[in-house]
Amino acid sequence: MVAAPRSNVVLGALTIAAFQVVGSFGAADNQPERMPMDALAVVLVLLGPLAMLWRDRFALVAAGVAIGAADLYIGLGYAYGPIFVSVAVTLFFAVQSGRRHQTWRLAALGFAGFVVAHVLDDRAEADLGHLGLVAGWLVVVLAVSELVRSRREQTAAREQAEADEQRLLLAQELHDVLAHNLSLINVQASVALHLAGEEDATGPALAAIKEASRASLHELRTALDVLRRGEAAPRAPAPRLDDLERLVDGVRASGLDVQLLVDVDHPLPAPVELVSYRIVQEALTNVTRHGRASRATVRIEHDGDVTVEVVDDGLGGAGTGSGTGTGIAGMRERAAALGGTVEAGPRPGGGFGVLARLPVGP
Numbered sequence: 001m002v003a004a005p006r007s008n009v010v011l012g013a014l015t016i017a018a019f020q021v022v023g024s025f026g027a028a029d030n031q032p033e034r035m036p037m038d039a040l041a042v043v044l045v046l047l048g049p050l051a052m053l054w055r056d057r058f059a060l061v062a063a064g065v066a067i068g069a070a071d072l073y074i075g076l077g078y079a080y081g082p083i084f085v086s087v088a089v090t091l092f093f094a095v096q097s098g099r100r101h102q103t104w105r106l107a108a109l110g111f112a113g114f115v116v117a118h119v120l121d122d123r124a125e126a127d128l129g130h131l132g133l134v135a136g137w138l139v140v141v142l143a144v145s146e147l148v149r150s151r152r153e154q155t156a157a158r159e160q161a162e163a164d165e166q167r168l169l170l171a172q173e174l175h176d177v178l179a180h181n182l183s184l185i186n187v188q189a190s191v192a193l194h195l196a197g198e199e200d201a202t203g204p205a206l207a208a209i210k211e212a213s214r215a216s217l218h219e220l221r222t223a224l225d226v227l228r229r230g231e232a233a234p235r236a237p238a239p240r241l242d243d244l245e246r247l248v249d250g251v252r253a254s255g256l257d258v259q260l261l262v263d264v265d266h267p268l269p270a271p272v273e274l275v276s277y278r279i280v281q282e283a284l285t286n287v288t289r290h291g292r293a294s295r296a297t298v299r300i301e302h303d304g305d306v307t308v309e310v311v312d313d314g315l316g317g318a319g320t321g322s323g324t325g326t327g328i329a330g331m332r333e334r335a336a337a338l339g340g341t342v343e344a345g346p347r348p349g350g351g352f353g354v355l356a357r358l359p360v361g362p
Contacts, residue, residue, distance in 0.1 A: 009053060016089065017049035020082045027081030035077040044073040048086025055090060059097035060106060063090035067110035075117030088141045095145035096152070103145075107138050168333075184212040187254040187288055208253035240273040241300065244280060248298065251284050257295045258284065264302040272358050275334045276300060276308050279342065282327045283310035283354040290315075293351065305340075308356040311347060331356065 024045050028037045035041070048066035055062045066086045073083055087110070094103040114134060239247075241262060248258045267273070280298055287296050293314030301307045331354065332342045340358035347353045 009056065012089075013049045013052040016052065016086055017046055020045045020049065020085055023082035024079065027079040031079040034079040037078070040076070041073065041078045044069045044076075044078070045083050048083065048090065052086060052090060052093075055093040056097075059090070059094040060099055060102055063087070063094040063103065063106055064110075066090040067106065067113070071110060071113040071117045074114060075120055077121050084137075091138075091141055092145045092148075095142065096149050100146070100149070104142060107142055111135060111138055184250055184254055184288065185209055208250065212250055238270060238274045239277040239281075240270070241268070241276060244277060244298070244300075247277070247281060247284070251288060251296075254288055256284075256288060256293065259295070259297045261297070261299045264300060264306075268302065268306060268360060271338060272306055272360055275338055275340075275358060276306060276356070278334055279308050279331050279354065279356050280310055282331055283344075286327055286354075287312045287314060287352070302360070304360070306358040306360060308358065309353065311351055311353040313351045315352070328354075 021042060024041065025037050028034065028041075047069035051062040051065035051069075067090075070083050070087050074080070091103060091107055094106070111134065115131060118131065241264060244260060244262065248260045251258050268276075280300075284296065284298070287293050287310075293312035296310065296312040299307075299309045328342070328344045331344070335342045335356050335358060338358050340356060342354065342356045344354045345352070
Protein backbone atom coordinates (compact mmCIF):
# COMPACT_ATOMS: atom_id res chain seq x y z
CA MET A 1 0.00 0.00 0.00
CA VAL A 2 1.39 3.41 -0.98
CA ALA A 3 1.90 5.69 2.03
CA ALA A 4 -0.44 8.67 2.18
CA PRO A 5 1.01 12.19 2.21
CA ARG A 6 2.11 13.10 5.72
CA SER A 7 -0.23 16.09 5.85
CA ASN A 8 -3.20 13.79 5.17
CA VAL A 9 -2.15 11.43 7.97
CA VAL A 10 -1.82 14.29 10.47
CA LEU A 11 -5.11 15.86 9.41
CA GLY A 12 -6.90 12.52 9.73
CA ALA A 13 -5.45 11.90 13.19
CA LEU A 14 -6.44 15.39 14.41
CA THR A 15 -9.97 14.99 13.05
CA ILE A 16 -10.50 11.65 14.78
CA ALA A 17 -8.93 12.98 17.99
CA ALA A 18 -11.37 15.89 18.09
CA PHE A 19 -14.30 13.61 17.27
CA GLN A 20 -13.38 11.09 19.97
CA VAL A 21 -12.83 13.69 22.68
CA VAL A 22 -16.04 15.61 22.00
CA GLY A 23 -18.02 12.41 21.48
CA SER A 24 -16.68 10.83 24.66
CA PHE A 25 -17.77 13.79 26.78
CA GLY A 26 -21.19 13.58 25.19
CA ALA A 27 -21.35 9.82 25.85
CA ALA A 28 -20.37 10.37 29.50
CA ASP A 29 -23.24 12.83 29.94
CA ASN A 30 -25.66 10.21 28.57
CA GLN A 31 -24.25 7.39 30.75
CA PRO A 32 -24.32 8.71 34.33
CA GLU A 33 -23.77 5.19 35.69
CA ARG A 34 -20.27 5.16 34.14
CA MET A 35 -17.15 7.01 35.32
CA PRO A 36 -17.17 10.70 34.35
CA MET A 37 -14.48 11.97 31.97
CA ASP A 38 -11.25 13.07 33.65
CA ALA A 39 -7.65 13.72 32.61
CA LEU A 40 -6.80 10.01 32.40
CA ALA A 41 -9.84 9.36 30.23
CA VAL A 42 -8.82 12.15 27.84
CA VAL A 43 -5.29 10.70 27.58
CA LEU A 44 -6.67 7.24 26.76
CA VAL A 45 -9.05 8.71 24.19
CA LEU A 46 -6.14 10.54 22.51
CA LEU A 47 -3.75 7.57 22.43
CA GLY A 48 -5.48 5.94 19.46
CA PRO A 49 -5.38 9.03 17.22
CA LEU A 50 -1.79 9.68 18.31
CA ALA A 51 -0.82 6.14 17.27
CA MET A 52 -2.39 6.79 13.86
CA LEU A 53 0.49 9.15 13.08
CA TRP A 54 2.67 6.04 12.63
CA ARG A 55 0.07 3.93 10.85
CA ASP A 56 2.11 3.70 7.61
CA ARG A 57 5.42 2.63 9.17
CA PHE A 58 4.21 0.67 12.20
CA ALA A 59 0.65 -0.36 11.38
CA LEU A 60 0.45 -3.24 13.87
CA VAL A 61 1.93 -1.15 16.69
CA ALA A 62 -0.59 1.63 15.99
CA ALA A 63 -3.47 -0.87 16.08
CA GLY A 64 -2.13 -2.42 19.28
CA VAL A 65 -1.91 0.97 21.01
CA ALA A 66 -5.43 1.93 19.95
CA ILE A 67 -6.87 -1.43 21.08
CA GLY A 68 -4.99 -1.38 24.40
CA ALA A 69 -6.14 2.17 25.16
CA ALA A 70 -9.76 1.26 24.40
CA ASP A 71 -9.66 -1.89 26.57
CA LEU A 72 -8.15 0.01 29.49
CA TYR A 73 -10.66 2.84 29.03
CA ILE A 74 -13.57 0.40 29.27
CA GLY A 75 -11.96 -1.56 32.10
CA LEU A 76 -11.68 1.60 34.20
CA GLY A 77 -15.41 2.16 33.83
CA TYR A 78 -15.51 5.12 31.44
CA ALA A 79 -18.49 5.59 29.14
CA TYR A 80 -18.85 3.57 25.94
CA GLY A 81 -18.31 5.96 23.05
CA PRO A 82 -16.35 6.86 19.93
CA ILE A 83 -12.98 5.70 21.30
CA PHE A 84 -13.48 2.65 19.09
CA VAL A 85 -13.22 4.76 15.91
CA SER A 86 -9.42 4.84 16.13
CA VAL A 87 -9.47 1.07 16.72
CA ALA A 88 -11.40 0.53 13.48
CA VAL A 89 -9.15 2.88 11.50
CA THR A 90 -5.87 1.38 12.73
CA LEU A 91 -7.12 -2.17 12.11
CA PHE A 92 -8.08 -1.14 8.57
CA PHE A 93 -4.60 0.20 7.82
CA ALA A 94 -2.96 -2.81 9.45
CA VAL A 95 -4.80 -5.08 7.00
CA GLN A 96 -3.86 -2.80 4.07
CA SER A 97 -0.19 -3.01 5.10
CA GLY A 98 -0.21 -6.70 4.23
CA ARG A 99 0.04 -8.02 7.80
CA ARG A 100 -3.32 -9.70 7.50
CA HIS A 101 -2.93 -12.74 9.75
CA GLN A 102 -1.14 -10.73 12.46
CA THR A 103 -3.95 -8.17 12.35
CA TRP A 104 -6.65 -10.81 12.84
CA ARG A 105 -4.74 -12.29 15.76
CA LEU A 106 -4.25 -8.84 17.26
CA ALA A 107 -7.98 -8.13 16.91
CA ALA A 108 -8.81 -11.44 18.64
CA LEU A 109 -6.38 -10.61 21.45
CA GLY A 110 -7.93 -7.14 21.74
CA PHE A 111 -11.41 -8.63 21.98
CA ALA A 112 -10.21 -10.99 24.70
CA GLY A 113 -8.87 -7.95 26.53
CA PHE A 114 -12.23 -6.25 26.11
CA VAL A 115 -14.01 -9.28 27.61
CA VAL A 116 -11.65 -9.22 30.61
CA ALA A 117 -12.21 -5.47 31.03
CA HIS A 118 -15.95 -6.00 30.80
CA VAL A 119 -15.83 -8.71 33.48
CA LEU A 120 -13.62 -6.69 35.82
CA ASP A 121 -15.74 -3.55 35.46
CA ASP A 122 -18.21 -3.64 38.36
CA ARG A 123 -20.31 -1.01 36.57
CA ALA A 124 -20.90 -3.25 33.58
CA GLU A 125 -23.78 -5.69 33.47
CA ALA A 126 -23.18 -9.29 32.41
CA ASP A 127 -24.62 -8.84 28.92
CA LEU A 128 -23.56 -11.47 26.36
CA GLY A 129 -25.52 -9.60 23.68
CA HIS A 130 -23.27 -6.57 24.15
CA LEU A 131 -20.15 -8.71 23.85
CA GLY A 132 -21.57 -10.35 20.73
CA LEU A 133 -22.26 -6.94 19.23
CA VAL A 134 -18.64 -5.86 19.77
CA ALA A 135 -17.39 -9.14 18.27
CA GLY A 136 -19.60 -8.67 15.23
CA TRP A 137 -18.43 -5.09 14.87
CA LEU A 138 -14.80 -6.28 14.83
CA VAL A 139 -15.50 -8.94 12.21
CA VAL A 140 -17.28 -6.41 9.96
CA VAL A 141 -14.34 -3.95 10.23
CA LEU A 142 -11.84 -6.68 9.35
CA ALA A 143 -13.99 -8.09 6.54
CA VAL A 144 -14.40 -4.66 4.93
CA SER A 145 -10.67 -4.10 5.27
CA GLU A 146 -9.97 -7.42 3.53
CA LEU A 147 -12.42 -6.57 0.74
CA VAL A 148 -10.77 -3.19 0.12
CA ARG A 149 -7.30 -4.78 0.16
CA SER A 150 -8.40 -7.47 -2.29
CA ARG A 151 -9.93 -4.93 -4.68
CA ARG A 152 -6.80 -2.79 -4.48
CA GLU A 153 -4.55 -5.76 -5.26
CA GLN A 154 -6.75 -6.79 -8.18
CA THR A 155 -6.64 -3.25 -9.56
CA ALA A 156 -2.87 -3.10 -9.16
CA ALA A 157 -2.45 -6.48 -10.87
CA ARG A 158 -4.68 -5.40 -13.75
CA GLU A 159 -2.80 -2.13 -14.17
CA GLN A 160 0.51 -3.99 -14.10
CA ALA A 161 -0.72 -6.42 -16.75
CA GLU A 162 -1.88 -3.52 -18.93
CA ALA A 163 1.49 -1.80 -18.46
CA ASP A 164 3.34 -5.00 -19.39
CA GLU A 165 1.15 -5.42 -22.46
CA GLN A 166 1.78 -1.82 -23.47
CA ARG A 167 5.54 -2.26 -23.07
CA LEU A 168 5.41 -5.41 -25.19
CA LEU A 169 3.43 -3.58 -27.86
CA LEU A 170 5.91 -0.71 -27.81
CA ALA A 171 8.84 -3.11 -28.10
CA GLN A 172 7.21 -4.78 -31.10
CA GLU A 173 6.44 -1.44 -32.72
CA LEU A 174 9.99 -0.18 -32.25
CA HIS A 175 11.47 -3.40 -33.56
CA ASP A 176 9.25 -3.46 -36.63
CA VAL A 177 9.68 0.21 -37.46
CA LEU A 178 13.39 0.51 -36.83
CA ALA A 179 14.39 -2.85 -38.28
CA HIS A 180 12.54 -2.14 -41.52
CA ASN A 181 13.46 1.49 -42.09
CA LEU A 182 17.05 1.23 -40.89
CA SER A 183 17.55 -1.83 -43.06
CA LEU A 184 16.42 0.22 -46.04
CA ILE A 185 18.77 3.00 -44.99
CA ASN A 186 21.63 0.51 -44.90
CA VAL A 187 20.82 -0.93 -48.33
CA GLN A 188 20.38 2.48 -49.92
CA ALA A 189 23.59 3.76 -48.36
CA SER A 190 25.39 0.80 -49.92
CA VAL A 191 23.84 1.64 -53.29
CA ALA A 192 24.83 5.30 -52.92
CA LEU A 193 28.43 4.35 -52.13
CA HIS A 194 28.55 1.94 -55.05
CA LEU A 195 27.23 4.58 -57.42
CA ALA A 196 29.24 7.45 -55.99
CA GLY A 197 30.94 7.96 -59.32
CA GLU A 198 27.65 8.19 -61.23
CA GLU A 199 26.14 11.56 -60.36
CA ASP A 200 22.74 10.96 -61.95
CA ALA A 201 22.24 7.55 -60.35
CA THR A 202 22.95 8.59 -56.78
CA GLY A 203 19.99 10.94 -56.55
CA PRO A 204 17.18 8.37 -56.17
CA ALA A 205 19.19 6.28 -53.70
CA LEU A 206 19.93 9.28 -51.50
CA ALA A 207 16.30 10.40 -51.73
CA ALA A 208 15.19 6.97 -50.55
CA ILE A 209 17.62 7.20 -47.62
CA LYS A 210 16.14 10.57 -46.67
CA GLU A 211 12.53 9.28 -46.84
CA ALA A 212 13.27 6.09 -44.90
CA SER A 213 15.09 7.93 -42.13
CA ARG A 214 12.32 10.53 -41.93
CA ALA A 215 9.63 7.86 -41.62
CA SER A 216 11.70 6.01 -39.02
CA LEU A 217 12.17 9.08 -36.83
CA HIS A 218 8.49 10.03 -37.10
CA GLU A 219 7.23 6.59 -36.06
CA LEU A 220 9.84 6.36 -33.31
CA ARG A 221 8.68 9.67 -31.79
CA THR A 222 5.05 8.54 -32.04
CA ALA A 223 5.79 5.23 -30.31
CA LEU A 224 7.78 6.90 -27.55
CA ASP A 225 4.81 9.19 -26.84
CA VAL A 226 3.11 6.11 -25.40
CA LEU A 227 5.67 6.02 -22.61
CA ARG A 228 6.24 9.76 -22.22
CA ARG A 229 2.58 10.77 -22.02
CA GLY A 230 1.13 7.55 -20.62
CA GLU A 231 -1.33 7.32 -23.49
CA ALA A 232 -3.16 4.08 -24.25
CA ALA A 233 -2.12 4.27 -27.90
CA PRO A 234 -0.02 6.47 -30.21
CA ARG A 235 -1.63 9.72 -31.25
CA ALA A 236 -0.85 9.07 -34.92
CA PRO A 237 -3.12 6.56 -36.72
CA ALA A 238 -1.80 3.00 -36.74
CA PRO A 239 -0.67 1.71 -40.16
CA ARG A 240 -3.37 0.02 -42.23
CA LEU A 241 -3.49 -1.96 -45.46
CA ASP A 242 -3.86 1.26 -47.47
CA ASP A 243 -0.35 2.20 -46.30
CA LEU A 244 1.24 -0.91 -47.81
CA GLU A 245 1.81 0.72 -51.19
CA ARG A 246 4.04 3.36 -49.62
CA LEU A 247 5.87 0.65 -47.66
CA VAL A 248 6.45 -1.41 -50.79
CA ASP A 249 7.62 1.66 -52.74
CA GLY A 250 10.34 2.16 -50.15
CA VAL A 251 11.48 -1.44 -50.53
CA ARG A 252 11.44 -1.19 -54.34
CA ALA A 253 13.80 1.78 -54.09
CA SER A 254 16.38 -0.58 -52.60
CA GLY A 255 16.38 -2.59 -55.82
CA LEU A 256 14.01 -5.41 -54.82
CA ASP A 257 11.18 -6.05 -57.27
CA VAL A 258 8.06 -6.34 -55.08
CA GLN A 259 4.63 -7.30 -56.36
CA LEU A 260 1.74 -6.30 -54.08
CA LEU A 261 -1.59 -8.12 -54.41
CA VAL A 262 -4.36 -7.13 -52.00
CA ASP A 263 -7.76 -8.80 -52.33
CA VAL A 264 -9.74 -7.16 -49.51
CA ASP A 265 -13.03 -5.55 -50.49
CA HIS A 266 -13.83 -3.72 -47.24
CA PRO A 267 -11.96 -2.32 -44.23
CA LEU A 268 -10.91 -4.87 -41.63
CA PRO A 269 -10.73 -4.37 -37.86
CA ALA A 270 -7.87 -2.01 -37.03
CA PRO A 271 -5.88 -4.61 -35.01
CA VAL A 272 -6.04 -7.08 -37.93
CA GLU A 273 -4.88 -4.45 -40.42
CA LEU A 274 -2.05 -3.37 -38.10
CA VAL A 275 -0.79 -6.93 -37.59
CA SER A 276 -1.06 -7.62 -41.34
CA TYR A 277 0.96 -4.50 -42.09
CA ARG A 278 3.62 -5.34 -39.51
CA ILE A 279 3.98 -8.92 -40.76
CA VAL A 280 4.52 -7.68 -44.32
CA GLN A 281 6.96 -5.05 -43.05
CA GLU A 282 9.00 -7.56 -41.06
CA ALA A 283 8.97 -10.15 -43.84
CA LEU A 284 10.24 -7.62 -46.41
CA THR A 285 12.85 -6.45 -43.91
CA ASN A 286 14.13 -10.01 -43.65
CA VAL A 287 14.23 -10.29 -47.45
CA THR A 288 16.31 -7.12 -47.86
CA ARG A 289 18.64 -8.02 -44.98
CA HIS A 290 19.15 -11.76 -45.44
CA GLY A 291 17.46 -13.15 -48.51
CA ARG A 292 19.67 -11.89 -51.35
CA ALA A 293 16.51 -11.97 -53.42
CA SER A 294 15.66 -10.07 -56.59
CA ARG A 295 11.88 -10.51 -56.43
CA ALA A 296 9.26 -10.80 -53.72
CA THR A 297 5.49 -11.17 -53.80
CA VAL A 298 3.12 -9.90 -51.13
CA ARG A 299 -0.38 -11.37 -51.22
CA ILE A 300 -3.20 -10.49 -48.83
CA GLU A 301 -6.62 -12.11 -49.13
CA HIS A 302 -9.79 -11.97 -47.07
CA ASP A 303 -11.90 -15.11 -47.28
CA GLY A 304 -13.37 -15.56 -43.83
CA ASP A 305 -9.96 -15.17 -42.26
CA VAL A 306 -7.20 -12.91 -43.52
CA THR A 307 -4.25 -14.61 -45.22
CA VAL A 308 -0.95 -12.74 -45.46
CA GLU A 309 1.76 -14.33 -47.61
CA VAL A 310 5.21 -12.99 -48.47
CA VAL A 311 7.48 -15.10 -50.69
CA ASP A 312 10.82 -14.37 -52.35
CA ASP A 313 13.31 -16.00 -54.73
CA GLY A 314 16.30 -15.64 -52.43
CA LEU A 315 18.47 -18.10 -50.54
CA GLY A 316 15.65 -19.91 -48.82
CA GLY A 317 16.20 -18.58 -45.31
CA ALA A 318 20.00 -18.39 -45.15
CA GLY A 319 20.90 -15.91 -42.48
CA THR A 320 17.43 -15.83 -41.01
CA GLY A 321 17.98 -18.42 -38.32
CA SER A 322 15.79 -20.93 -40.20
CA GLY A 323 12.65 -19.17 -39.17
CA THR A 324 13.56 -18.73 -35.51
CA GLY A 325 14.87 -15.17 -35.56
CA THR A 326 13.61 -12.39 -33.33
CA GLY A 327 11.66 -10.81 -36.18
CA ILE A 328 9.77 -14.01 -37.00
CA ALA A 329 9.11 -14.59 -33.30
CA GLY A 330 7.62 -11.10 -33.19
CA MET A 331 5.34 -11.95 -36.14
CA ARG A 332 4.13 -15.06 -34.32
CA GLU A 333 3.48 -13.10 -31.12
CA ARG A 334 1.46 -10.50 -32.98
CA ALA A 335 -0.60 -13.15 -34.79
CA ALA A 336 -1.12 -15.19 -31.62
CA ALA A 337 -2.48 -12.10 -29.86
CA LEU A 338 -5.35 -12.17 -32.40
CA GLY A 339 -5.75 -15.95 -32.28
CA GLY A 340 -3.84 -16.43 -35.54
CA THR A 341 -0.77 -18.33 -36.70
CA VAL A 342 2.41 -17.68 -38.68
CA GLU A 343 4.40 -20.26 -40.65
CA ALA A 344 7.84 -19.30 -41.97
CA GLY A 345 10.61 -21.23 -43.65
CA PRO A 346 12.42 -22.11 -46.88
CA ARG A 347 10.24 -22.98 -49.87
CA PRO A 348 10.66 -26.31 -51.67
CA GLY A 349 11.34 -24.60 -54.98
CA GLY A 350 13.78 -22.11 -53.50
CA GLY A 351 13.39 -18.86 -51.69
CA PHE A 352 11.70 -18.15 -48.39
CA GLY A 353 8.05 -17.80 -47.44
CA VAL A 354 5.96 -16.36 -44.63
CA LEU A 355 2.31 -17.34 -44.33
CA ALA A 356 0.05 -15.82 -41.67
CA ARG A 357 -3.60 -16.58 -40.99
CA LEU A 358 -5.51 -14.07 -38.91
CA PRO A 359 -9.12 -14.55 -37.77
CA VAL A 360 -11.33 -11.54 -38.31
CA GLY A 361 -14.02 -12.55 -35.86
CA PRO A 362 -17.81 -12.50 -36.24
